[in-house]
Structure formats: structure tokens, C-alpha cells
Amino acid sequence: MSEGAASRAHDAPSPRGDGAAAPCVDPAAFADLLTGYCLDVQPGEQVLVRSTAQAAPLLLELQRAILGRGAWPLLRVEIPGLTAGFFTHAQHVHLDDVAPLELHEAKKIDKVLAVQAPDDVHALSGVDPAQIARAARARRPVREATLRKRWCTSLWPTPALAEQAAMPPEAFAAFVRRALFLDQPDPVRAWQELRDVQERLIGRLGTARELRIEAPGTDLTLSVKGRTWVNSDGKRNMPSGEVFTGPREDSATGRVRFTVPSAPAGVEVDGVELELRDGEVVGARAQVGDDYLQRALETDEGARRLGEVGIGTNFGIDRPTGTILFDEKIGGTVHLALGRSYPETGGKNASALHWDLICDLRAGGRLTADGEVIQQDGRFVGL
Numbered sequence: 001m002s003e004g005a006a007s008r009a010h011d012a013p014s015p016r017g018d019g020a021a022a023p024c025v026d027p028a029a030f031a032d033l034l035t036g037y038c039l040d041v042q043p044g045e046q047v048l049v050r051s052t053a054q055a056a057p058l059l060l061e062l063q064r065a066i067l068g069r070g071a072w073p074l075l076r077v078e079i080p081g082l083t084a085g086f087f088t089h090a091q092h093v094h095l096d097d098v099a100p101l102e103l104h105e106a107k108k109i110d111k112v113l114a115v116q117a118p119d120d121v122h123a124l125s126g127v128d129p130a131q132i133a134r135a136a137r138a139r140r141p142v143r144e145a146t147l148r149k150r151w152c153t154s155l156w157p158t159p160a161l162a163e164q165a166a167m168p169p170e171a172f173a174a175f176v177r178r179a180l181f182l183d184q185p186d187p188v189r190a191w192q193e194l195r196d197v198q199e200r201l202i203g204r205l206g207t208a209r210e211l212r213i214e215a216p217g218t219d220l221t222l223s224v225k226g227r228t229w230v231n232s233d234g235k236r237n238m239p240s241g242e243v244f245t246g247p248r249e250d251s252a253t254g255r256v257r258f259t260v261p262s263a264p265a266g267v268e269v270d271g272v273e274l275e276l277r278d279g280e281v282v283g284a285r286a287q288v289g290d291d292y293l294q295r296a297l298e299t300d301e302g303a304r305r306l307g308e309v310g311i312g313t314n315f316g317i318d319r320p321t322g323t324i325l326f327d328e329k330i331g332g333t334v335h336l337a338l339g340r341s342y343p344e345t346g347g348k349n350a351s352a353l354h355w356d357l358i359c360d361l362r363a364g365g366r367l368t369a370d371g372e373v374i375q376q377d378g379r380f381v382g383l
Contacts, residue, residue: 001232001244001310001328001342001356024173025157029182031061034113035069037188038152038238043070045110050076055117055156062113074109080119087127087135095134098142106145116325117156121164122266129295132265137300137352154238155325164263165321178316179239179326191240195233198243198313201374201383202229205243208369211309213334215365217257217273222247222309227346232310241314241329246347250279252306256336260320260327260358267292272357280304281338296338302351308337310356311367311375324356332362332378 035041047066051059059075066073086094124132155161155176162172177183181190209225227245234240253276261270271287281304286293297303315331328335340354341347361367362378373381 001230001237001242001308024170024177025180026182027057027061028064029187030058030180031065033180033182033187034152034154034238035062035065037191038154038235039111039113039150041066041069041071041111045071046074046108047071048074048076048105048109048112049115050078050113051115051156052078052117052119054119054158055115058115058117058156071110081123084123084127087124087131090131090135095131096138098139103142103145106142109146109149112146112149112151114151114153115156116153116161116323117158118160118266119158120266121160121263121322122268124265125267127265129265129267129292130298133295133299133352140352143352152236152238153325155323161321161323164323165319167321172321175321176239179314179329181239181316191234194241194313195231197383198231198233198241201311201313201380202231202243204372204374204383205229205245205369210370211247212368213256213359213361213365214368215257215259215359215361216363217259218255218359218365220252220254220256220276222253222279222306223251224248224309228344230342230345237325237329239314239317239326239329241317241331242310242312242335244308244310244342244345246341246345246349247306247309248279249305249341249347249349252276252279252336256359258336258357259360260330260333261288261322262324262327262355262357263322264292264296264324264355269293276306279306296353296355299339299353300351302349303339303353305338305349305351306336307339307341307347307349307351307354308335308345308356310335310337312358320358327358328356330358330360332375333358333360334367334375335359 063073157173157176162169181187184190213220229245232240232242258272269289275283312330312333314329335356335358338355339351341349367375
């Protein structure tokens with residue numbers, strides 16, 4: 001499950017903030033979905049919204065929707081270059097600590113909405129990965145306080161995201177609209193129907209002890225005995241469409257090749273291959289972005305272990321976009337996260353890192369649970 005923007009918005013919005021890439025996405029309907037179905041905003045609550053000026057059409061409607069529910073909207077809107085500038089000018093204290101007021105806010109807020117809307121997806125590509133990891137460690141108390149609240153991470157389509165997805169802006173906006181189910185007569189009912197499908201999948205996985213993932217370059221087993229599967233139905237990620245759990249920390253053994261590119265912090269990473277033994281990464285390489293991979297694994301002790309295994313169920317998301325919020329939900333894929341577990345799964349791995357990496361099963365892959373085929377060539381069996 002994607003959480004990255006739940007505690008910090010993406011960098012570098014457009015100075016215009018006109019949402020030019022999103023003519024197909026109705027900001028009012030989207031805001032109502034986020035504040036109603038996703039967050040269930042109640043009177044008197046303080047709702048923190050983090051985004052960029054590029055999402056201005058949505059932010060205006062979010063303010064309207066939150067006020068209409070009798071709650072307090074607190075908007076944090078970034079301007080171009082702000083996060084990159086932080087890493088340029090930060091002193092040691094800024095990389096090793098957080099502002100007390102920011103931590104206080106994270107503890108006192110009722111609900112948090114993060115809307116990814118970058119103007120430049122490579123805004124941090126020139127920043128030393130070690131600095132990014134260092135700041136992530138320092139921000140851990142803020143992140144943990146945020147994750148104890150009801151939170152949701154979403155996205156507003158921008159030209160930069162469209163370019164990253166290799167799609168014209170209008171086509172990308174239409175793609176986003178479909179992924180959000182905003183093209184449906186009743187989006188909430190559509191999400192509830194997907195929730196029911198995922199609940200049936202969890203019914204098959206809930207008693208499983210061991211998962212095995214097989215694909216070209218991949219043969220990995222891991223234990224999920226005693227762990228809880230979570231139905232991600234659009235409440236925390238919008239769009240969503242996955243079920244996930246936390247594997248037992250000492251169990252993952254084998255090798256895995258991740259076939260969908262990743263762009264953490266705007267750094268292109270592709271062709272990641274990991275070898276794991278007794279739950280720990282003992283070998284790692286990437287065809288592109290290997291330096292970032294190696295630095296990420298050095299974040300802390302927990303960064304070399306898996307915190308999540310997830311299964312994508314949203315067949316409306318049918319292609320990689322370079323945005324993890326979408327790509328980990330692709331129907332016919334599985335993803336593994338290096339680093340932090342989600343406590344509700346029973347996972348115990350602690351880390352400042354949570355990096356989702358995706359393995360596509362649609363071309364000769366298979367997922368089994370205690371020997372029973374759950375997915376073959378990206379299609380669910382018997383569901």
C-alpha cells in the first residue's frame with residue numbers, strides 16, 4: 001500500500017496551478033468522494049490536506065466539501081522547488097530532526113489527506129539518496145503520528161505525471177478518472193463492489209501459511225502464517241484495489257525480479273533483482289538506479305527485510321505509469337515492500353523505509369498459497 005505522501009506532499013507544483021491535465025476529472029465529484037467515502041469527515045474535525053498548487057481545482061473543492069461537513073480544512077500547499085531547496089540549504093539539525101510544531105500538528109490533527117500533484121517528477125533526482133534517507137529517519141515520529149490517524153493518499157493528474165506515464169495529458173486524465181471509478185454512475189457503490197470481491201480473495205488467503213511467487217527470474221517463498229490480510233478498498237489509497245499483509249520477518253527466501261520501473265523521490269529505478277535468505281536481503285542490484293537501491297537498503301536495519309506483500313486487483317489500471325499509487329494496484333501483479341510493516345497486518349518490521357516494488361505475473365507468472373493456485377498469468381483462479 002502506498003503511504004509516501006501521507007506525511008509529506010510531492011515537490012514542485014506548476015506556478016499556474018490550473019490543473020491543465022485533468023479536464024476529464026470532475027474536481028467537485030472527486031472532493032466529495034475523498035471527504036465522504038475515503039475519510040468520512042465529521043463536524044468539528046481538523047482535516048489536514050497536503051498537496052501542491054497544481055491541484056488547485058481540487059483543493060478549492062476540498063475546502064468547500066470539508067467546510068460543508070462542518071469540519072476545519074487546514075491546507076498545506078507547496079510551491080515549486082520547495083523540497084529540493086530544503087535539501088540544498090538544510091543544516092545538519094534540519095536533516096536529523098523535525099520542527100516541534102510539525103510533530104505537534106501531526107499528533108493533534110484528526111484526519112490527513114495527501115494529494116500527489118507534482119510539476120516535476122524528477123525534482124529530487126539531483127539530491128544525494130543518503131540525504132533523503134537521513135531526513136526520512138528524522139521524520140519517523142511525524143510519519144508514525146500521521147499513520148495513527150485516519151489518512152488517505154490520492155493523486156491529481158498533472159502534465160508531468162502524464163509525461164511519466166507516456167500518455168497525452170487528456171488521455172492520462174481519462175485514465176485517472178476510470179481508475180477512481182468516477183466514470184461510474186455511483187463511484188461509491190463501485191468501490192463497495194470491489195471491496196466484496198477482495199473480501200472473497202481474503203477468504204482464500206486468510207488461513208494460508210506460505211505464499212510462493214513464480215515468474216521469469218522469480219521464485220520466492222514467504223510465510224504469512226498468523227498475519228492479517230487487509231482489504232484496501234479506497235479508504236486509504238484512492239485509487240485502490242489490492243489486498244495486503246505483512247510477511248513473517250524471517251521467512252522470505254529465494255529470488256525476485258521486479259519488472260515494473262519505480263521512481264522513488266523522482267529517481268528512476270528499474271530492473272531490481274533481490275536475493276533473500278531467512279527474510280533478509282543478501283544480494284541486490286538494479287539495472288538503472290543501483291546507487292539509490294544500495295543507499296535505500298542502508299537506511300536502517302529494517303530496510304533489508306520485507307514489510308508488505310500485496311496483490312493488485314484493479315484491472316482498470318492496466319499499464320505502468322511510473323506512479324506507485326497506481327502501479328501497485330495493477331490487476332495481475334504482486335508487490336513487495338522493503339522496510340516498514342503496517343501494524344494492522346501483524347507485521348513487526350520497523351524502518352524509516354517503505355518502498356513498494358512490483359512483479360508482473362501477466363506473462364508467465366503464478367501465485368500459490370499452500371500449493372493452491374491463486375493467480376495464473378495474472379488472472380485469478382476460482383474467484
